[in-house]
Amino acid sequence: MELTPTVAPMIDLSRQEDGTNSTETFAKVVAEGLSQEPKSLPSRYFYDAAGSRLFQDIMALPEYYLTRCEFKVLTENRQEMAKQFAENSFFHLIDLGAGDAMKTKILLRELNEQKSAFDYVPVDISGDAMRQLSNSLQQEMPSVDVQAVVGEYFPALEWLQENKSERKVVLFLGSNIGNFKADESKHFLQRICSNLSPGDKLLMGIDLRKDPDTILSAYNDASGVTAEFNLNLLRRINRELGGNFEVEQFRHYPIYNPHEGVMRSFLVSKKEQDVYIRDTGQTFHFDAWESIHTENSHKYSLQQVSELGKACGFSVETVFQDDACRFADVLFTVG
Numbered sequence: 481m482e483l484t485p486t487v488a489p490m491i492d493l494s495r496q497e498d499g500t501n502s503t504e505t506f507a508k509v510v511a512e513g514l515s516q517e518p519k520s521l522p523s524r525y526f527y528d529a530a531g532s533r534l535f536q537d538i539m540a541l542p543e544y545y546l547t548r549c550e551f552k553v554l555t556e557n558r559q560e561m562a563k564q565f566a567e568n569s570f571f572h573l574i575d576l577g578a579g580d581a582m583k584t585k586i587l588l589r590e591l592n593e594q595k596s597a598f599d600y601v602p603v604d605i606s607g608d609a610m611r612q613l614s615n616s617l618q619q620e621m622p623s624v625d626v627q628a629v630v631g632e633y634f635p636a637l638e639w640l641q642e643n644k645s646e647r648k649v650v651l652f653l654g655s656n657i658g659n660f661k662a663d664e665s666k667h668f669l670q671r672i673c674s675n676l677s678p679g680d681k682l683l684m685g686i687d688l689r690k691d692p693d694t695i696l697s698a699y700n701d702a703s704g705v706t707a708e709f710n711l712n713l714l715r716r717i718n719r720e721l722g723g724n725f726e727v728e729q730f731r732h733y734p735i736y737n738p739h740e741g742v743m744r745s746f747l748v749s750k751k752e753q754d755v756y757i758r759d760t761g762q763t764f765h766f767d768a769w770e771s772i773h774t775e776n777s778h779k780y781s782l783q784q785v786s787e788l789g790k791a792c793g794f795s796v797e798t799v800f801q802d803d804a805c806r807f808a809d810v811l812f813t814v815g
């Protein structure tokens with residue numbers, strides 16, 4: 481018997497972008513960030529090939545509880561989640577920042593087993609990741625319809641709103657919302673909501689507030705992988721923009737503020753030094769012990785999550801969390 485092909489050709493929206501991934505934009509952002517007082521660089525530039533590999537290593541660290549906790553939450557609640565997604569009618573399962581979909585596969589297997597009517601739409605900026613995922617799903621779950629979209633989240637959601645007319649369930653896993661500033665996360669969720677219809681759903685992974693020592697260790701692991709991940713940003717500037725950072729003259733310094741629930745990461749200059757970056761044509765001066773702020777990772781209480789959702793047009797349907805209340809996957813409904 482012939483198998484019906486279930487992998488639709490990839491939709492590539494990456495060329496329609498505003499150049500956020502170009503070298504020129506990177507140079508501009510770096511020049512702005514290093515000219516500011518205090519200096520800062522945006523964490524979205526962590527993820528070149530080397531940074532993405534380091535992030536894979538972070539997720540396997542004993543201290544980095546987030547990934548293991550979310551894995552557990554999804555595994556233990558997969559039947560209930562699948563039931564609440566399905567509602568006995570067809571839906572599009574849209575996975576924002578799908579990557580290798582390790583965690584999403586827990587839900588896909590369950591939906592497949594429950595014989596739910598759905599198609600799977602992974603969205604990611606990496607065309608390679610989407611090609612590999614489409615192939616691996618064809619091998620592992622040939623009966624699941626897959627339509628990968630390569631591009632940024634919002635062009636992808638706009639495309640989906642125009643081209644996929646049925647009910648939608650959006651996944652935004654991994655506590656990625658935590659890396660936005662407070663106003664950015666609100667804006668992000670409002671934009672998601674404006675591309676959905678009443679009754680559509682969003683399952684969002686959120687790292688919860690907990691013992692500050694547990695949080696700090698997760699970003700300051702004993703083996704130094706997170707330090708390498710942070711320092712890779714300087715290596716990336718050297719590689720891509722012709723910078724001459726002496727990377728060993730900077731150190732990773734994370735600090736958790738329990739009052740705000742924000743984990744902040746810095747790179748601190750160990751000495752007074754000047755750094756020249758060819759593509760910006762500028763030299764940047766560092767005083768001894770001057771810092772560059774590189775990342776925020778927000779931790780939320782469940783009440784804050786519910787208020788954030790409400791302010792953006794969502795209401796909480798179900799909170800799924802682990803026994804120790806470290807991590808939650810919150811299912812929201814539009815309206």
Ligand code: AVI
Nearest residue numbers: 538654655656659699706777
């Ligand atoms: C991708 N993001 C949710 C990670 C986090 O926990 O904020 C990135 C990360 N930074 C340091 N370790 C992991």
